[in-house]
Amino acid sequence: MIFFIAAAILTGAVILFMLRAVSAKPGDETGQSPAMDVYKAQMGELDRDAAAGLIPPADAEAARIELSRRLLAESRKDGSAAASRSSRVPRPGIIIPIIVLPFAAIGLYAWLGTPGMPDMPLGERMSSALQNQDVEILMAQVEKHLAENPNDLRGWTVIAPVYLRRERYNDAVLAFSNVNRLGEPSAASETGLGEALVGAQEGVISDEARAAFQRALKLEPGFIRARFFLAIAADQDGDREEAVRRWKDLLASSEEPDGGWRRIARQRLAALQPETQVGPGGAEIDAASQMAPEDRQAMIRSMVAGLAERLKENPDDQDGWIRLIRSYTVLGDREAAARALGDARAAFAGDPETLGKIVAAADALGVAAQ
Amino acid sequence: MTRKQRRLSIIAAAGAVLAVAAGLVLYAFQDTIVFFNTPTDLAEKPSPPGTRLRLGGLVKEGSVVRDQGHEVRFIITDTEHEAPVVYAGILPDLFREGQGVVAEGALREDGTFVADTVLAKHDENYMPREVADALKEKGVWQGGTPTDRNAN
Amino acid sequence: MYAELGHFALTLALAVALVQATLPHWGASRGDRSLMALAPSSALLGFALVALSFVCLVAGYLGSDFSITNVWENSHSAKPLIYKISGTWGNHEGSMLLWVLILALCAALVALFGGNLPERLHARVLAIQGALSALFLAFILFTSNPFLRLFPPPAEGRDLNPVLQDPGLAIHPPLLYVGYVGFSIAFAFAVAALIEGRIDAAWARWVRPWSLLSWIFLTLGIAMGSYWAYYELGWGGWWFWDPVENASFMPWLAGTALVHSAIVMEKRDALKIWTVLLAILTFAFxxxxxxxxxxGVLTSVHAFATDPARGIFILAILAAVVGGSFLLFALRAGNLRQGGLFAPISREGSLVFNNLILAAAGGAVFVGTLYPLALEALTGAKISVGAPFFDMTFIPLMIPLVIVLPFGPMLPWKRGDLLGAAQRLSAAAALALVAALALYALEGGSLGGAAGIGLGIWLIAGTISEVVWRSKLGKVPLSxxxxxxxxxQRSTVGMLLAHAGLGVTLIGIAAVSSGALEKIVAMKPGETLQIAGRTLTFEGMAPRQGPNYRDLVGHFVVREGNRVVAEIDPAKRIFVASGRQTTEAGIKSFIDGDLYVSLGDGAGTNAIVVRTYYKPLIPLIWLGAVVMALGGVFSLSDRRFRVGAPRRAATRLAPAE
Structure with a gap:
């Protein structure tokens, strides 16, 4: 509120100040030009120099003559300049821009700025972090506390899930490890560690993470989150039967509240199981998995070709290109992969950032452009 | 001297100074310009040994070997090609394995790059300009936005 | 509130600058005096608004308000107070705000002190300054806004680049910017004179002191930057011909020429067109x-191409301002009356020579700086134009200038007596020659170094000859x-000081270029090293804790014979927030030069690589610059400058402020 009042006062003051300037009565213009004053001052200086003996009398005389000549010329010119035209610009022509422009500034500010957003100096945030639920500061305070007391179980227990939520996975791994190390591990803390590891590996469920989930289930056999991640792990391994079993098992535990996992479980199940499948995508993949290896290769090739075709028409698809390069690599066709990378380079020539991501992904696969 | 002669003499003096300046600039350009190369450039069209050039890229991880004296050997890479470098002297503060570097010197007959200068002046991302450009083209480095070196 | 108020004040300043840029022009061409009177008011108002905005940003830095993106990116709560303040301009957005603040300050100064100018000229000058302000305010608001907010605010900032956390760099940008932007006054006067189609001695009286003031700041700013590079970058270089340095050096060369040609114009009513051109050129640089x-074009041509908003915007400003003013110059310069005849051998002639050389040198630096950029943009070839190029072009151009320099003040206006001047300077010439030859014969070293020192002595001795001549020492009684x-006259004292200062700098440059010594060895505690007749003993390393960094300090004792003469403590500094490392060189100045010690990497157990340099007479480089600036101050304090055209009692054009 104070801000809006201050802004209003500022705007008003600016407009008034400028209006006052144009409405003030200007004094009479004198005829004499400042150049005359300059020449007169120079003349005085010349006299002083000559008197001090700094300039030979002959030179001084020459300079004096020249100065007088210029003074004369100036005074003649001045007489004509004094009578120069002057007319008044119509007042609305002045007043309208003076008033309109500051209001335009208000509009510009409303567009660019964040009107009314309060200041947040660090000192103030520190003292009132709890009331304001300032998570960053609270975290910083806990972190500082933990830096001094690295064996404080309560601190690690508080901050670990926050790290996980904020996708600071490496910090989360450390925090959950500390929770498990300092206190009695629980299903929740072991699962947290597993999730953090998964996050740190960008979604890949490593053996370490799997072990954490399994430890959690040992502590609490029905723990949904751990079961959920183990199902995904089976899925990632390509162990279809195990995955289907785990997803079904998960869906069967109906007493648990649904945290969004139920939908994912159904989708995965639909994709994995021919009899319950819904989408054509699932069907194709499933069909492929039932085919003879050569046929499967052929089908994958046709799908990859479809992707390549689609990218040719609509090349503005970063993930598509990465998928295409990866597919070629999986198929063992490194030449095609390199060609695809070359095409991607051409497509993103004007966008080095995206291109960088594609090239980095290709690098990871060991593909270099031709 | 008449007014015209005076004016001509000034114009002639100005012309002479400008001609000298232009001559100096052209002459200096022939001798002092140094081209920037990446290891890939060297691999594809190697410069003749002895030509001064700048070589830029990343210092390959694990490649820095310090000899007894102050001779340092390391490899500059742009992830596609590599070039061995020998440098006798003190490396700048910001010289690190895996970081960008520009070395100035010439190729030896055996293909080793003998550097007499390793550049220490980087921007705030610790990445020499030419290296940043070259690596960005190759998509290796995703450095930050252009920022001022020292805000002058 | 201050964050948003600062932002709002900046948009209001843009509105006011637009008023300032347009209405007074209109008033001047229609002869509407109340409209012209709007110019000073809006200039003062604009300055007040930009200043408010700047203070708000500083407040954000002081309070570590990380909800302001700019503060978060460039500050840290543990940073010492001075770097919290200097962090405001230690980054792109903040430094542009400082730039505009100084631009607005210049306009406010013209508004305040310009009451004695012809009304129309005053209005036009302020309008042009308003247009410049408007362009740069728009640039800040649309591409480099320092007041953008961040929610939720992070708990800690990303810290200022460690090499910028240094007292030298805290004051270097403001000095340099006052220098750069101060030339906007001369520029605005030049363009206003072209529009008005007349230019008189009052014009020169105005342009000269303001240009001189900018020149003083630019000189100090460049010297400060050079000194910073010397002690901070860890290997004792003081000038690199780096594009960023050249960027400040080109306006200095043009500004030096301008300060000189303005004298001719003021005293002799000659060189009008050339002075106007120089005023435009200086600000263009x-x-x-x-x-x-x-x-960002220097950081990376590539980055410039991918994120072009800023670069294109500022290139457009450059093209509009420079192109527009040169076009105006081409159209209108012919209208300016030429006057003041002079012979080639005269004070004017020597100043013309000075201008020619400085302009040519500026051109050489310009080509060397921009050629690599142009070549890369056109062909993609990456080249570097380094010190060898500038040494080969700049130095040969400067030599004749230095040789001729002491003659200039000896020659009278209009028509001079070369022989007489040569006679008066013969002692100085002999001294310089003998000194150079003796130095070369006794000390060895390079011929160039001895010649450089000889030239420096020539300048200083020439200045002394000038004093002797003017005071008629020995020809009249001592009293x-x-x-x-x-x-x-103070302006004469200033001129003598500035010329002698150049000589001092020249001696420093020549000595350090030819006589520097360098020793790089791995040392263990207790080991010693001989350099330049002194013994350096490495006593050991110890850690030290700073406010936001940790130092690893090496302790060295310097002895001459068995006498301890100094202790030097260089350090390696690690900044806690960013983990970045800087080298803090240890420098000890002796009468004959600096001993410079900096620490390299560890070398095996207990040993550390130590770089030791002996830099003979290097402080003279910056001392000379300070003397030059002092000369400028003397000249500026000349009463005739301050008075300018005496204020007319009858009128007060500006409304009560």
Whole structure:
């Protein structure tokens, strides 16, 4: 509120100040030009120099003559300049821009700025972090506390899930490890560690993470989150039967509240199981998995070709290109992969950032452009 | 001297100074310009040994070997090609394995790059300009936005 | 509130600058005096608004308000107070705000002190300054806004680049910017004179002091930057011919020429067109420097191409301002009356020579700086134009200038007596020659170094000859000489100081270029090293904790014979927030030069690589610059400058402020 009042006062003051300037009565213009004053001052200086003996009398005389000549010329010119035209610009022509422009500034500010957003100096945030639920500061305070007391179980227990939520996975791994190390591990803390590891590996469920989930289930056999991640792990391994079993098992535990996992479980199940499948995508993949290896290769090739075709028409698809390069690599066709990378380079020539991501992904696969 | 002669003499003096300046600039350009190369450039069209050039890229991880004296050997890479470098002297503060570097010197007959200068002046991302450009083209480095070196 | 108020004040300042840029022009061409009277008011108002905005940003830095993106990116709560303040301009957005603040300050100064100018000229000058302000305010608001907010605010900032956390760099940008932007006054006067189609001695009286003031700041700013590079970058270099340095050096060369040609114009009513051109050129170089540093084109041509908003915007400003003013110059310069005849051998002639050389040198630096950029943009080839190029072009151009320099002040206006001047300077010439030859014969070293020192001595001795001549020392009674010395005009004293200062700098440059020693060895505690007749003993390393960094300090004792003469403590500094490392060189100045020690990497157990340099007479480089600036101050304090055209009592054009 104070801000809006201050802004209003500022705007008003600016407009008034400028209006006052144009409405003030200007004094009479004198005829004499400042150049005359300059020449007169120079003349005085010349006299002083000559008197001090700094300039030979002959030179001084020459300079004096020249100065007088210029003074004369100036005074003649001045007489004509004094009578120069002057007319008044119509007042609305002045007043309208003076008033309109500051209001335009208000509009510009409303567009660019964040009107009314309060200041947040660090000192103030520190003292009132709890009331304001300032998570960053609270975290910083806990972190500082933990830096001094690295064996404080309560601190690690508080901050670990926050790290996980904020996708600071490496910090989360450390925090959950500390929770498990300092206190009695629980299903929740072991699962947290597993999730953090998964996050740190960008979604890949490593053996370490799997072990954490399994430890959690040992502590609490029905723990949904751990079961959920183990199902995904089976899925990632390509162990279809195990995955289907785990997803079904998960869906069967109906007493648990649904945290969004139920939908994912159904989708995965639909994709994995021919009899319950819904989408054509699932069907194709499933069909492929039932085919003879050569046929499967052929089908994958046709799908990859479809992707390549689609990218040719609509090349503005970063993930598509990465998928295409990866597919070629999986198929063992490194030449095609390199060609695809070359095409991607051409497509993103004007966008080095995206291109960088594609090239980095290709690098990871060991593909270099031709 | 008449007014015209005076004016001509000034114009002639100005012309002479400008001609000298232009001559100096052209002459200096022939001798002092140094081209920037990446290891890939060297691999594809190697410069003749002895030509001064700048070589830029990343210092390959694990490649820095310090000899007894102050001779340092390391490899500059742009992830596609590599070039061995020998440098006798003190490396700048910001010289690190895996970081960008520009070395100035010439190729030896055996293909080793003998550097007499390793550049220490980087921007705030610790990445020499030419290296940043070259690596960005190759998509290796995703450095930050252009920022001022020292805000002058 | 201050964050948003600062932002709002900046948009209001843009509105006011637009008023300032347009209405007074209109008033001047229609002869509407109340409209012209709007110019000073809006200039003062604009300055107040930009200042408010700047103070708000500083407040954000002081309070570590990380909800302001700019503060978060460039500050840290543990940073010492001075770097919290200097962090405000230690980054792109903040430094542009400082730039505009100084621009607005210049306009406010013209508004305040310009009451004695012809009304129309005053209004036009302020309008042009308003247009410049408007362009740069728009640039800040649309591409480099320092007031953008961040929610939720992070708990800690990302810290200022450690090499910028240094007292030298805290004051270097403001000094340099006052220098750069101060030339906007001369520029605005030049363009206003072209529009008005007339230019008179009052014009020169105005342009000269303001240009001189900018020149003083630019000189100090460049010297400060050079000194910073010397002690901070860890290997004792003091000038690199780096594009960023050249960006500040080109306006200095043009500004030096301008300060000199303005004298001719003021005293002799000659060189009008050339002075106007130089005023435009100097500010064009300032803008070019701003473009080079601010557009990112130096960091990476590539980055410039991918994120072009800033670069294109500032390139457009550069093209509009420089192109527009040169076009105006081409159309209108012919209208300016030429006057003042002079012979080639005269004070004017020597100043013309000075201008020619400085302009040519500026051109050489310009080509060397921009050629690599142009070549890369056109062909993609990456080349570097380094010190060898500038040494080969700049130095040969400067030599004749230095040789001729002491003659200039000896020659009278209009028509001079070369022989007489040569006679008066013969002692100085002999001294310089003998000194150079003796140095070469006794000390060895390079011929160039000895010649450089000889030239420096020539300048200083030439200045002394000038004093002797003016005071008629030995020709009149001593009391008369004393009277003459006391009566020397301050502008003359300033000129003598500035010329002698150049000589001092030259001696420093020549000595350090030819006589520097360098020793790089791995040392263990207790080991010693001999350099330049002194013994350096490494006593050991110890850690030390700073406010936001940790130092690893090496302790060295310097002995001459068995006498301890100094202790030097260089350090390696690690900044806690960023983990970045800087080298803090240990420097000890002796009468004959600096001993410079900096620490390299560890070398095996207990040993550390130590770089030791002996830099003979290197402090003279910066001392000379300070003397030059002091000369400028003396000249500026000359009463005739301050008075300018005496204020007319009858009128008060500006409304009550």
């Amino acid at each position: 300032s803008l070019l420097g701003t473009f080079l540093v601010r557009s 008369e000489t004393g009277r003459r010395l006391v009566n020397l």
